[in-house]
Amino acid sequence: MNHLPTKEDIISAHERIKTYIHNTPVLTSETLNKLTGTDLFFKCENFQKVGAFKFRGASNAVLSLPKKALEKGVATHSSGNHAAALSLAAQMNNIPAYIVMPENAPEIKKQAVAGYGAQITFCEPTQEAREETLGKIVEETGATFIPPYDSYKIIEGQATAAKELIESHGHFDLIMAPVGGGGLLSGTLLAANYFSDETLVIGGEPQNADDAYRSWIDGVIYPSIKPDTIADGLRTSLCSRTFYVISKFVSEIITVEENEIIEAMRLVWERMKLIIEPSSAVPLAALIKRKEKFAGKKVGIIVSGGNVDLAKLPW
């Protein structure tokens, strides 16, 4: 028996984190509606705390811990948005956060995590070093490891973005989300399934990191090997939980090329005046690529985040 989050689990998660998270705005663009021939609604998680949807899952994971575990703090290894999200969620609960980061992580990410009061341990930039360092810290401190997506508590939290979108804007024909490790896409799938069950959900993925697409086609988890994509949030592999949820519920995964991602990103910057990170442009790029198929549909897009190095833009 699988412990798939139930409808009630997601409702509880939302109640749990409601006062911590932002119920982010939903924005529209006539220009993009015309361009795609669809009726588009962007759920702006780039406006979420720490600039990404990751804060939803991290908050739910932290707030779901039993009191004794909570006091000992939380730990993870990450160089990205999950580290910042977990650090802030810990800070808001006055508990320690232990973050293992590769020593070559961007300075701006180190500063963000340190700014949220986390205790950072640097390690060599290999998966093994990260896991080993984290293992030691967990052993020494008794902190709970909070993975970035391989946890149903995380997935329940991420589901609340699509839940809010459906609550504020009613039924959608289609909701799209990017897929990397699959936490956001899994949450979106569960939310649609429970709160708007005729809504199709489609994942967008970079062609240069198409492990989720191939995993979905072949019914087996392929690891993401040397993914070479500008969409830095989508380089990770599926885990068993996200593979299970995606396999069960997803309508389709559409892959897009690097130039399509950059064009879609620039379109949103120029026309919507929104700073979105490359990963967030992937679903829109997928929609544009297949626009004939979706003409006339009401489409929601989960904009995953807005953390971009402004000194290194792809144009």
Added chain:
Amino acid sequence: MNHLPTKEDIISAHERIKTYIHNTPVLTSETLNKLTGTDLFFKCENFQKVGAFKFRGASNAVLSLPKKALEKGVATHSSGNHAAALSLAAQMNNIPAYIVMPENAPEIKKQAVAGYGAQITFCEPTQEAREETLGKIVEETGATFIPPYDSYKIIEGQATAAKELIESHGHFDLIMAPVGGGGLLSGTLLAANYFSDETLVIGGEPQNADDAYRSWIDGVIYPSIKPDTIADGLRTSLCSRTFYVISKFVSEIITVEENEIIEAMRLVWERMKLIIEPSSAVPLAALIKRKEKFAGKKVGIIVSGGNVDLAKLPW
């Protein structure tokens, strides 16, 4: 007797343009609240049609024309947001727009104006050539010249941004707007005066284009001579109407340096994930510069626009 727009004029203007404009979102940022020690509300005219507040005034000017004049179309000389705003307002009313642009205007601006169906005439990049060319076109076509800010119809339209802000978020201690030609600041002053009369209004201006500041101090209109500022929307001079309204109602004009503008702009991009143009960062830069003075206040900022060349960022 001065024809200053009355409260009823502004209410009528708002009714007139309501179905044409966006009632733009108001966004907040805990980070910027902490940084400034104030309670900040950003009225996002970067999300307005054509990406700037200018569409409000242009719409009101067009929609206020008598039927006969309307049919003959509208004309202006501009290389900036006003040209795009007037072109779109004309297009939405199915009337011709004749735009005189200096031949060295940025390609992106030419394309935007052409995209809204305007008839563009290029001229030498001098004020004389612009006015002469425009004069000829007006004579030939019978179109009405719609100036960018030296018109109370324009000012009434610009007033609706602050009116919406006050209507959606109640009383403010202070509302800030940038000042170039003074249309937006004048409209903001009138809106505050009529709809929230204990609200102070402060203008922000680049030190390198401080003609409005000096005009206000000395009580005489100084032209803006060779203004060297990144805030390209604020290089223009006051006109008699905006000078009058500003002199009568403004609490203060605060000037800021170029690096302060760029820092404030980057802060909004990084922390709020909003694309704002340099001109829009000027009021925030002014607030940051004088933050001790405004500590604890509820402050509205009119974000004037978001039209930036993404290939030429100042960092």
